[in-house]
Amino acid sequence: MIVEQIPSEFQQALPVLKTIQDNGFEAYFVGGSVRDTILGLPIHDVDIATSAYPAEVKALFKKTVDTGIEHGTVMVIDHGEGYEVTTFRTESGYQDYRRPDKVTFVRSLADDLKRRDLTINALAMNMNGEIVDLFGGLDDLKNHLIRAVGVPAERYHEDALRMMRTVRFASKLDFAIDPITEKAIAENAPLLAKIAVERIHEEWVKLLQGRNIKRGVQAFIDTGLYQYCPGLKDYRAELAQLLALPAIKLTSEEAVWTLITTLCELDDSQVSRLLRQWKSSREIIHNTLKARVALRALRQQQLDALMLYQTGLPLLLVANQVAAFFKNQVDETALRTQYEKLPIKSKRELVLTGNDLLKAKIITPGPWMGQILNTLEVEVVQGKVANQTAALMGRACELAKQSD
Structure with a gap:
């Protein structure tokens, strides 16, 4: 497949790819931006993957920032824009089910793509708009299917958060989850307890803001993921109500x-x-x-x-x-x-202040002054008194007499 109309976000980044390629290295656009381009969705972050090692990338550009160099990522600044350029890599030894024990930089795009979570996220695009698809991601996009790359259980053991990402993408894109992939989530759901709440939080909120939250919620419940999220274990029936509610976007x-x-x-x-x-x-x-x-x-x-x-x-x-x-x-x-x-949108819009009450000797400093101002605020909002100095002064006098 070739993308005929390369979006402007990619076109602006083409000089970065060209510089890398002109120096004998491979470079591709990768990840969500490629997926969303094919789907005709708005593009957010433009990420670049390359066969050049971090030191080699830094040597090619005048201005770079080491945003995640231990994982192969260098931020390249070009014409005021920053682009994350990441070296092809493999990962191994996920003892905590969250992050790799070892990251190895490689020269192979195929080795880099096969470590990614979902087939629809394992797509690359060269500077000519040609899509590299090694795992059937294009077919899955066409068929509206969410499927893990390779063996699903292996992907979820590498990073258990990927299970939440899977159900989140079902909601975001209104895609079905591949049965084998969903079965692997159900079998490995307890691993989610090993993931930091902050990371789960981000995926959960995005799931509920998706195009079809019912798809994501259905999988979230069916796979048992909800049992390993803070405070939700005892609310399966309540969460299931989302499946019967109208499809309104949050x-x-x-x-x-x-x-x-x-x-x-x-x-x-x-x-x-x-x-x-x-x-x-x-x-x-x-x-x-x-x-x-x-x-x-x-x-x-x-x-x-x-x-x-x-x-x-x-x-x-x-x-x-x-x-x-x-x-x-x-x-x-x-x-x-x-x-x-x-009449007013905030207390600051009241034309009468505490100082005005003191100067008029309507009341002396103390808790009653605050109570009178609060009452005036409410009555102005309710239309019982006009937000005018004379009217408010008169009402304040009445309230002050009541407090005596």
């Missing part, structure tokens, strides 16, 4: 966790604990908890002005996206309009 990690924790009927403390187990950031935990409150309001048709204000537009959109799974989604344009009509 676009953020907050949306993923809002959906999962709602299906599992977790309370806020359980949500916080689960997300800490998954090594989620404090911001993600905070945002998920807020989105869950808005989701409940949407599902109960109780999304009032105060809820809009307290949630904020970004998390309102997250909650509304998840609400679609429960058929409680509202029109997004109407939701945005409703939010934009709020």
Whole structure:
């Protein structure tokens, strides 16, 4: 196969390939960028593999960065763009099921490609657009099939995270998983427990953001991988609900966790604990908890002005996206309009401050001042008082008298 129209991302990197080839070495585009080009999908990172050893690569270019030189990777800087150039290599001795004990640089593209995880990721493309396919990856792309390179069990023993990558790609591309490959995942699922949570986390979130999450989730459950992920072992039935829900795309990690924790009927403390187990950031935990409150309001048709204000537009959109799974989604344009009509979007927009209250001698410093400002904030949002100095001063006086 020859790619007739080489995407601009590759064209910009062609000088790097040409420099390497002009000096007697082989060089190819490899990995996901080649796969996505064939599928007509957007390209992200352009990776290059070469028969040149790291020191040889560095000698060919004026500016390089040793981003992973122990594994053969050198970042080549060309016209302000950085390209990872990795030497063909073989790997051996995966005692921890995560990383090779030994990396050996080789001159053979075939030896390099056969260590890769999936056939659709073991494709290479030369500077003329010709595809090198040694393991049937092109046929698998045509047939919408996810299949491990070589013997699946060997690939998963080399790096157990590849099992999560397999089910994630089923979701991302809406491809079926080859039965032999899926059987190998089921047989080796316990190895996932040896993988760092952070690495599993990335694959899990991507799985739930795929084109057809049902494919990935079905395999995730059927193979038993869920049993070796933090906090999910006892929630098979709840996870299975994803298979019966409408096919709506999730676009953020907050949306993923809002959906999962709602299906599992977790309370806020359980949500916080689960997300800490998954090594989620404090911001993600905070945002998920807020989105869950808005989701409940949407599902109960109780999304009032105060809820809009307290949630904020970004998390309102997250909650509304998840609400679609429960058929409680509202029109997004109407939701945005409703939010934009709020009198204020944050407390900073109140025209009255604590200093104003002190100068007017309405109240002395203390906890009541904060409580009065909080009340004014809520009442402005609810439309009970106008966000105008005179109106707020008058209402503040009433509140101050009540506090006496």
